[in-house]
Amino acid sequence: MQKPTYLSDSELVALAWQARDLASAPYSNFQVGAALTASDGRVFTGCNVESSSYGLSICAERVALTKAISEGAREFVTIAVAAQGKGTVSPCGACRQLLHDYAPNLRVLLSGQEGKHTEHPLKELLPLAFSAEQLSK
Numbered sequence: 001m002q003k004p005t006y007l008s009d010s011e012l013v014a015l016a017w018q019a020r021d022l023a024s025a026p027y028s029n030f031q032v033g034a035a036l037t038a039s040d041g042r043v044f045t046g047c048n049v050e051s052s053s054y055g056l057s058i059c060a061e062r063v064a065l066t067k068a069i070s071e072g073a074r075e076f077v078t079i080a081v082a083a084q085g086k087g088t089v090s091p092c093g094a095c096r097q098l099l100h101d102y103a104p105n106l107r108v109l110l111s112g113q114e115g116k117h118t119e120h121p122l123k124e125l126l127p128l129a130f131s132a133e134q135l136s137k
């Protein structure tokens with residue numbers, strides 16, 4: 001099998017910004033985009049999608065991850081998250097947990113301004129994470 005090629009971090013961040021343009025955030029007016037690289041090189045994007053029943057809203061990161069899983073991807077390398085807020089915007093707790101369930105060694109790129117990003121290991125963003133291993137007795 002051919003070794004997969006991955007987009008550069010800057011390219012992945014640019015895709016997250018593009019995905020952000022598609023956000024459906026009429027309630028918060030806070031648009032977020034994400035781009036997730038699977039270990040096979042495929043990239044899955046997501047944007048936040050809000051509901052009038054606020055609790056049903058879903059974050060860009062989880063949209064990207066569930067899209068990827070629904071298309072057969074199971075291992076992931078890097079996610080880029082793009083949002084314009086105060087400083088960089090990092091994934092919420094729910095997203096951190098779901099990402100950790102599928103990709104505990106994920107690299108997370110946070111971009112609060114186009115063309116710039118910072119890099120963080122997911123393990124740094126979710127220390128002492130709950131994991132499936134803890135389900136065994």
Ligand SMILES: [Zn+2]
Nearest residue numbers: 059091092095
């Ligand atoms: Zn989230």
